[in-house]
Structures are given as structure tokens and as C-alpha cells.
Amino acid sequence: MGAQTLAVLVGAVLMSALARHFKLSSPLLLVIAGLAVGLIPGMPTITLEPDVVLFVLLPPLLWSAGLESSYVDLRRNKRTIGMLAVGLPLVTTFAVGVVAYRLVPDLTLAAALTLGAIVAPPDAVSATAIGRRLGLPRRMMTLLGGESLLNDATALTAYKVALAATIGAATSWSSAASTFALAVVVGIIIGVVMGVLIVFVRTRLQDPLAETAIGLVAPFLIYLLGEELHGSGVLAVVSAALVVGQRATRAGYATRLQDDAVWRALQLLLESFAFLLIGLQLPRVVSELAGISATTLVVASVGVLATVILVRIVWVFLLSYLPRLSRREREDAPGPAQVFIVAWAGMRGVVSLAAAFAVPLTTLTGDELPGRPQLVFLTFVVVIGTLLLHGLTLPWLVRVLGVQRDDIHTDAVRAAAAQSRAAAAAAKRLDELLAKQRESGGLSEVQERAAEVLRRWNTSRGDAAWEQLGRDPDEIGESPAAAFRRLRLEMLAAERSALIKEREEERIDDEALRDLLHGLDLEEATLNRD
Template sequence: MELPLVGLLAGSFAVSALARRLGISPPLLLVLVGLAVSFLPGVPDYALDPHLILTLVLPPLLYSAALDSSYLRLRANLRAIGMLAVGAVLLTTVAVGLAAWWLVPGLPLVSALVLGAVVAPPDAVAATSVGRRLGLPRKVMTILGGESLVNDATALTVYRVAVAVAAGAGYGIAEGVGVFVLAAAGGAAIGWALGWLVHRIRRLLRDGVLESALGLLVPFIGFTVAEEVHASGVLAVVLAGLYLGHRSPAAHPVARLQDRAVWQAADTVLEATVFALIGLQLRAVVTGVGPSVGALTAVGLFLVLVALAARVVFVFPTTYLRPLARRRPDWTPPPWTYPAVISWAGMRGVVSLAAAAGIPLTTLSGAPFPGRDEIVYLTFVVTVGTLLLHGLTLPAVIRRLGVQASDEAADALAEAQAQNDAGRAAVARLDSLDDGDPLHAATVAELRQRMEARTNAAWERLGGPVAGGGETPSAVYRRMRRAMLEAEREVFVRYRDARRIDDEVFRRVQHEMDLEEVTLLRE
């Protein structure tokens, strides 16, 4: 088992690196390569383990996305996000469920609703990677990212209720609604409490390495604790991540640097692996349905259209009609291109496949779970179909509609103003610390000069390029200082290789130079 796993990780990483080099959406290329590889001779059967995906892969991906999200922007767009994460998921569940019940002979309605819940939540990883590359407006990116943080909780809770009913647990409508509300409330409470506790522990530790290590445990603790008490593990992880991300300025600076690097690297490996796994499921799911594969493929493609239609039907009215009905005088309707892009960003992901694979083999009576193989195969067709449909066309749709961010100028102005005020505050603090000692005069002058350079750099970014194509003073400083750092690094490497300094000394000095160089790259 170890060799196939290493092959999966190495292969998915290589394809992802190639996609980034070519400027192609990595999720899309990974799925296509996975589909092609799945039938090659000698390729092992990569059976999807739902427990592994839902407990070891989903929590860190959700937590990393929540850490990187803006709590303030999410709160400002809470209505739109909530409508999509709950309302759109429920509508898609019903629409897909009814269509599957009508089209698949012998499929019970409750099993069809299980399928609807499984394929209801879009995965925004592919959409946001395209949107970030093409410069989607921040509001659209916030809504798509916020939806993907919460919609899994809605879908997985509905899925559990539907599976329990199909298995013979005897849930009624009222009990199902109660389970849904308690799971959501419990998950949110656990996530907030965990974030609050970890934040307090971090402030006591004041050790960057320990703080970062503690952060690695948070998503798994939050998800496991919530699931053990039958609450929403997804909401627990998301709320904990939002809480800690919003309060990250209170963390140790080493922890912030490490967290950013660690989670970006983890996201790259995990996302590459799960999208490759989607494509590699083809052989297994085709074997499960046998000779009915052709008819079910046609049904699955029709369900792709049903899911798309349900999203379009939901997004446009909720974007415009409800605010108009409430007659909000301060409401400015967004351009129609915004809901158009949001409607078209409906790719499904590995969570849908994991949920389908997690359907029990038998009911409580011991009978086979009705329609299980058909549900798994249709989930695969809808997942791959939406990834290919939207993944191949979303960039063209964004360009054709001309949906581009217009935040850069406003961001540059806001940053320059904030940096100006921050510089004044820093100089005032420096004045309060300056004791007038002539021995400290050079240090004080250097600190003033650095603060002035940071402030000037912010205003230079606002002003755009220098006339005649020349470099700004800040750009000259960055270029020269990076060249100086490179010369310093070469000397330290030479001393280390000649054993004139120890490796430990070299790493400490190199870390200090790296921190400065990262700052220069940012400025």
C-alpha cells in the first residue's frame, strides 16, 4: 500500500506543478490525467476511503481556507453566503433528487434525495483558483469562498438524515429538522469555544514554534469533538479558523510566518491529491454498475444540467428580488454579471465522492442499501461533469462578461493612507524612546530613514510607474539591498562549507536574511 500511496502523492504533485507552469487550472488537469490513468495496465485500485477524506483531508483544507478568509468581509456578505450555503443546497438536493427518482427505474425517493444531498454542495477550490488568476472582484470571491466554507455542513447534515431514513431509522420531518438545527448550532458553538481557548493558550505560550504546532492540531480536534457529539464538524472547523484568523495579529510573528508557509504547502499537496483521486475513481465506479453504465451516464449528464439550472434559478432571484421586496433605500443592485459568474461556479469536489462512498452497504434490517451503486456512479458523473463543464468554460465566461476587480486603486490609496498614519505613530513612539544619547543617534537616524522609506514605498505604489520607465527610489533600494543580501549569503555559505562557522550559526543568520528578503519582495 505504501508504494501506490507514494506514487499518488508524487504523481499528483507533478501534474499540479506542470499545470501551474503552463497556466492551466490544476484541479482540471489533475482530474483529466486521473481519468486517463485510471484504466492504464498496472495502475492500482485507488478506492476512496470516506473516513480518511472526511476526517484527515477535509478539516485541514477547511481550516486553512477559514484562516485565510476575512471575517469582516464574510460578515458583510453574510446574507448572500447563507442563502447559497443553505438555500441553494436544499433546492439542489430536492431538484436533483426528484429528477433522479423520475429517471432511474427502481430508485426509491429517499435514496434519490441521498444522491441530491451528496452532489448539492459546490467545491470552490477550482473556481477560486480560476477567479484569483483572472482577477474576479473581491465581493464575488468572498461569496464563493464563504459558500464553500459552510455548504458542506448543510449538505452533510441533510445527507445523514436522508441516509438514516433510507436505512430504516424512522426519522420524521420534524426530527430531521431538529437534527439539522442542533448539528449547526452545536458545531458553531464548539468551533467558537475552541478558537477562544486556543487563542488564550497561544497568548500564554508566546513561543512561535509551539503556537504554530498547536494550530496544526486545531482542525482535527474541532472536527473530531463535534462529530463525536453529532454536531457539524465542518462548522466547528470553520468557526475556529475564522476566530483564530481574525485574531492572528495577537499571535507570535514567527507563528504567523510559519502558519502561512505550512498551510499553503499543505493545501497544495492535499488539493492535488484529492482532485487526482476523483479521476482515478472511474474504473471502480464503472465496475459497480456493470452493463447499465450507458443509461446511467446519460442520467448523470442530465443531472449536471439539473444542478446547474437549480443554481441559476436560485441565485438570480435571491440576488435581486428579496432586497427589492424589503425596500432597502441603501441597497445598490450588483451588476448582473456577478450572479452570472456565481451561478456558473458550481464545480463539485471530492467531498461529494467521499459522502457517496460512505453510504452504508446495508440497511438496519440487513437488506442491501437501495440504489447504492447507482448513487455512487451518478455522483461520480455529476462531479466530473461539473468540473469539466465549469472548469473548461469559466475562464471564458469571466472574460466574456468582463467581470474584473476594480479594487487595486482603492486598496493602494487605503494602504498608503494607513501606512502614513502608522509611520507617524511609529516616529512618535521613537521620539518617546529617544533619550538624546549621542551614542544612539545613528540608530535613531537609521530607524527614521527606514520608516520614511516604507511610507514612501506605499505612496509610490499608488502613483504607478515612473515617467520614462525608470525605477522609483524604493525599487532601487530593494534591488540593491537584495543584491547585497545575495553577496552576504555567498560569503556565509563559503564559510560554512569551509567549516569556519557551524551549520547552526549559518541557519540562524540565513533565517534573518530570509526574513529581510521576504519583506523586500513584498514591498
């Protein structure tokens, strides 16, 4: 089993790398590849273990998404995100539960509601991954990202309540509500406390390697702690990640560079593994359907999948336009095209499959759980159906409806103005330091030359954003800042080649070479920053 898992992991990373190289959608390519491999006769079955997904894959993916999220943007859109992340999963749970109860004779109402909770949350990575590739507007990405960060907590809590009723554990509406409230409050408190504690420890370490290591283990510990204390592990991880991400600007440059590189690589690894794993579950799902009517499965599949899609569309449109009928709603209504794209970006993912596979085979009395094979199969249909249907049509819809970022120029102007003010602050600080130096003993010729070089460099950086703003490079030619950057990059390449030659001729050792190259790498990273 270990060799099979390793093979899946290696294959997922290689396929994801190919997808990135050819500018394809890696989630869709990986899912389709998994389905194709699963259909090959004689291929060993790769089993998706629920605990692996919930305790190994989910926490770091949530943590990475939380670090990249903007607390300011989430707070600005808190009402809409709340209705998407809390209201929509609950409505979907009940709607799917009613439809499944009517269409699948073997499902009890509690089991049908369990299915509804399983398929309620859109995937935490698929929508945002595809949205980033399509260049969706910032507010749409904020809504999709904020929803995917929080909806797992809602759906998994509803899942626990419905599953308890399904297997025979006594529960009531009042206890369900209190369970949900407790999970939310405890999860947020644990997340905030742990986030503050992590920031406190990392700030005082001043050791980039140790700080990154702490960041790597933090999501697993926080998720486990949240679940053990009867809170929401999802909310605990997300809350802590938002706290740490908000304070990341105060960390050292080396920590930020290292964290960014590590988490980008880990995110690619885990996302690739998760999507390929989804497709590979086909043999296991089909093997459990022996003796079940094909007509019932087809009708139920169409009904449940259609319900999942239609409920989201109706909810998003109502959420977008109904509140604006009130005079207190001053915000301009979004265009129907943007609303539809948000409504259509409801791909389900590996968390739903993990929750379905985690449903026990028997009730507390030892009897076989009725309708479990249908429940797992319908979950698989919804996951694959939404991933392929939405994923394949979203790029086309974005082009046809013309939903593209219209705030790029505004963002560029703000960034250029911010860079100009930052350069002015740097110049002011340089003048203050030089003035103090003159008062204390005067400036040497070397210091004067250094100050002049710094002034030119600072001016070049301050002007760079304005020089390129809103104009194509072919139109304006090579700007002074671009010329400086091009020439300095060529100089760095020459320095790097010379240092490597020094090592090859054994005038310096490998450790010295790595230290020297690190300095060049940092400067090149500064010159090549986006």
C-alpha cells in the same frame, strides 16, 4: 495500498508544480490526468476511502480556508452567504431528489434525496482556487469562499437525515429539523470555544514551533469532537479557524511567517491529492454498473447534471435581484455578468464522492440497498461534469464578460494611506523614545546616527506605496524606495554568500550559519512583501 497512495501523492504534487509553472489550472489538469490513468488497462484501482476524505483531507482544507477568510467580509455579506450556503444546498437536494426519483426506477425517494444531498455542495477548494487564478473581484471571492466554507455542513447534515431514511432508520420532518438545528448550534459552540482555547494556549507559549504544531493538529481534533458530540464537524472547524485567524494579527511575527509557509504547502499537497484522486475513481465506479441499462444511465446523467447546474443559476439570479424589489434593500444590484459567474462557479469535488462511497451496501434489514450503483455513478458524473464544464469555460467567460477586479486601485490607495499612517505612528514613537533618552542622560553620537538611519528607512517605507500607486514602473522610472530595495537586496545576497563561504572554510558551523541566515531571510521577506 500504502505504496499506491504514496505514488498518487507524489504524482499529484509533481503535476501541480508543473501546472503552477506553466500557469495552468491544476485542479483540471489533475482530474483529467486521473481519468486518463484510470483508463489504462491493468492499472491498480485506487480506492477513495470516505473516512480518509472526511477526517483527514477535509478538516485541514477547511481550516486553511477559514484562516484566510475575512470575518469582517463574511459578516458584511452574511445574508447572501447564508442563502448560498444553507438555502441553495437544501433546494438542490430536493430538486435533484425529485428528478432522480423520476429518472432512475431503482431509486427510492429517500435514496434520491440522499443523492441530492450528496451533489448539493460545491467543492470547498475548486471554485476559490480557480477564482484566485482568474483574479475575480473581491466580493465574488468572498461569496464563493464563504459559501464553500459553510455549505458542506448543510449538505452533510441533510445527507445524514436522508441516508437514515434510506437504510430504514425511522425519521420524520420534525426530527430532521431538530437534527439539523442541533448540528449547527453544537458545531458553532464547539468551534468558538476551541478557537478561543487555542488562541489562549498559543499566546502564552510564545514558541513559534509549538504554536504551529498545535495549529496543525487542531482541525482534526475539532472536527472529530464536533462529530462525536452530534454537531457539525465542518462548522466547528470553520468557526474555530475564523476565531484563530482573526487573532493571528496579535501573534508573533515568527509564528505568522511559519504558519503561512506551512499551511500554503499543506494546502497545495492536500488539494493536489484530492483532485487526482477524483479522476482515479473511474474504474471503481464503472465496475459497479454491470447489468444496468445504458439508456437509463445516460438520461439520468443528463437530467441530474442539468438540474444541478440550472438550480444554481436560477437561485443565484433570484437571490441577486428579487430582494432589491423591496424598498428596504439599498445596496446596488450587481451586474448580470458578475451574477452569472457566481452561478457558473459551482464545481463539485471530493467530498461529494466520499459521501457517495460511504452509502452502505445494505439496509438495516440486510437487504441490498436498491439503486446504490446508479447513485455512485451519478455522483461521479456530476463531480466530473461540473469540474470540467465549469472549470474549462470559466476563464473564457471571465474574459468575454469582462468580470475583473475593479477595486484594485481603491485597495492600493487605502493600503498606501494605511502604510503612511503606520509610518507616522512609528516616527512619533521614535521621537518619544529619543525625547525620553535626552531627558534621562542625553543621546550618544551612535544613537543619533542610528535614529537618523531609522528615520530615513521609515520615510522610505511610508513613501513606497504612494510612489508606485496607479503608475507603471516604466512610466515613473526607479523610485527612491525601489532603489533602496534593489541595493539592499544585492547587499543581502553578498552577505549570504560571505556567510556560506565562512561555513565552507569552517570558521563557523552549520547551526551558526542557520541562525545568521534566518535574520537575513526575515529582512529579505520584508523587502519582498506583496
